[in-house]
Amino acid sequence: MNKYETLYEALANLDGYIYPNEIALNWDLLIVMYPYVTGLVAGAFILASLNRVFDIKALRPTYEISLLTALSFMLVATMPLITHLGQPWRFYEMLVTPHLTSAMAIFGFVYLWYLMVVLLLEIWFDYRYDMVIWSQQKKGFVKFVYKALTLWVSETSPESRKTDEKIGYFITVVGIPSAFLLHGYVGFIFGSIKANPWWSTVMMPVIFIFSAMVSGIALVMFIYMGVSYLRKQKPDMMALDTIAKYLFYILIIDFTLESLDQIHRIYEADESFDILKILVRGKLFFTFFIMQIGVGVLIPLTTLGFLQFKKPRERIRKIIYLIISICVLVGIFYMRWNVVIGGQLFSKSFYGFTSYKVDLIGGADVWLSVLWFIVPFFILAFLLWLLPPWKKNHEAMH
Amino acid sequence: MAIKKENSSRRDFIKNSSMFAGGIVLVSLLNPLKMVYATKKPKGKGKWYGIGIDIEKCIGCASCARACKVENDVPNEPFFFRNWVEQYTITNDDEIKVSSPNGGIDGFKQPVPDDEIYKTFFVPKMCNHCAKSPCTQVCPVGASFESPEGIALVDKSYCIGCGYCVQSCPYGCRYIDMENGVVDKCTLCYHRLQKGLDPACMMACPTGARIYGDLNDKESAVSVFIKENNCAVLKPQLNTESKLFYNDLSQEVH
């Protein structure tokens, strides 16, 4: 039967012994995308908060772009998870009868909290005044859309703007722990599986948070340069340099934490260590050492470190930033890959491995994963059209 | 049944739903341990099933695995088992070889000649029906649950097929049934137990290597088995409170 073909192939390529039910690798590429996309959301949001809460002025030009990026990825963040379900239409059960001891059950609520209460509200208060202005300038349907978006409140008095500003600030402050919660929580989904020694570590949520920041910052850097290029505008070099600086710092923290985790694992060398050693040196060699550490960490770290001391010309720096942001995005993708796929490649009997091949032609998971990565860019394009940051009234107070 | 029903009035749905948002956090703060495990052993004298497997008596015929597949309509492909048999062979060079061709149904061959074998034995595997089952703990919708009798079951008409329980089972006892996209696992033949029949694997064993019974009843076959033999459970370090007890379990078995 065709459905089982890949399984028979995996069966023929087993290394050692594996529980028979483990041959089928249940969490495929879509589950790799799930923490990847949520990570991008959390990271982009935290970059926005750096500007607002920590008052880093140089990041002002990217504030709205980061928020809109976060929103557009947030809107599809659940899709990889839902489309991966064996029974996607039963997804609502997670909200209707959540099983409170399950980490995954809480996802719906963490998601709703973050989307509805944090992201949408922050953007809403940030844009409310401008939307009122735009609703007065535009005509027809667009006017109606803006009106609806403002909830038919056409207040533009300085007091109302002050309220917007105050509440927006408050939400950002609440938003930082929420962003940590959102992604730390995704890490917890993996970190709390005691059956799987590759996942089960208290560091997992923390590592997820910092890798999320790294990837989100790189994404905003990439999008900011892309948007500037498309608008034929010069990107603000100050902003880019500052983003790069923060990327560098957080990358160091991220790498330290990950190394700490691995060193701890190696030094403790518990019962699972032998199999994990073979796993990392064998099946994960390419994705772990070359992609995750080489491309994702070492190249960006050395380049950005170099830039802290010596600043080449703007053009060169721009190219460097472009390449670095892509490297980091690829590296973090492989980090998620190594966690999700790597954790399923070895047997919980510790006696062998199964294999996983990305099925480029027949695999629905691949196409859906690509889809859920591309859709956010379209949403972002739409949002940028609807709520253009560059047409905002910039006398706003923060 | 001796189990008390929990309050199930539909009218207090508002009360239930307020548990929704902040509830978990609050409850787990107030009483952290109570909420962590999905199951609680019911008080009172209801049944609480446990299983015993006598490794010394297993001849590796895999009649249990066959009977289980037939009884429970498990797909015939060699990737789906509620119940399978492993053969361990430890050579004189301390090399450990494990095999389970089609869960044992295809028959076992010794991989090394007899005079190089240090030790060899069969280990039948099935769901451990843990008292603190990690699988029912992680089910996001309550489709995986432990019955009042201590049997981990799946509500297939409610399962969303996320596969989280498959990941969290340390013993590899769950699989996704690709036909319906939902999870399937050993039910200790719950339907047979309720009809007064033995579970298919217990019935099929020709040598009586498998025993099951009520752990609350200290005279039951399994209680006596545990008392008289030096039993161990798999992966005790994970504290799943497994209720599958092996006699004569070697430490090589994971």
Added chain:
Amino acid sequence: MPLQVKRLLIVFVLFIGIMLGLKYFLTPESWREYGAYRGNALTEISDKEAKYVQTETCAMCHDSIAELKTQGAHKSIQCEICHGPGYKHIDDENIDMNIPDDNQFCMRCHSKNAASPQSIIKQIDAVEHSEGEECINCHNPHQPWL
């Protein structure tokens, strides 16, 4: 309270109301009867038909074979291990049971393997022992020895 906040609150109250309404209408029957699951699932699972009916039922009609079997070495073996599940046959005896007649079948249990304990099962080398004959030519499967 500022107007925009008031409007927002209305939206949120509406949203939460809808969520609670959905929860009320979508929560399945018998939810939380025994625990955080559908109580009816228990009866649904136990309603499944049992396929193996066990030796006592076979003995109602095949009493001589059952009697014979209780005296031999195969007394501990259920009829249905060899003959397959009997739930259809007991309703309609024209539905034939499986009759295993190749040597390979006996060898499932009796083949030589160091992992099988000698004290529990007698093991033979199929080719050497049977000399090309069917096992059942010399052994009665229901009573391999008296």
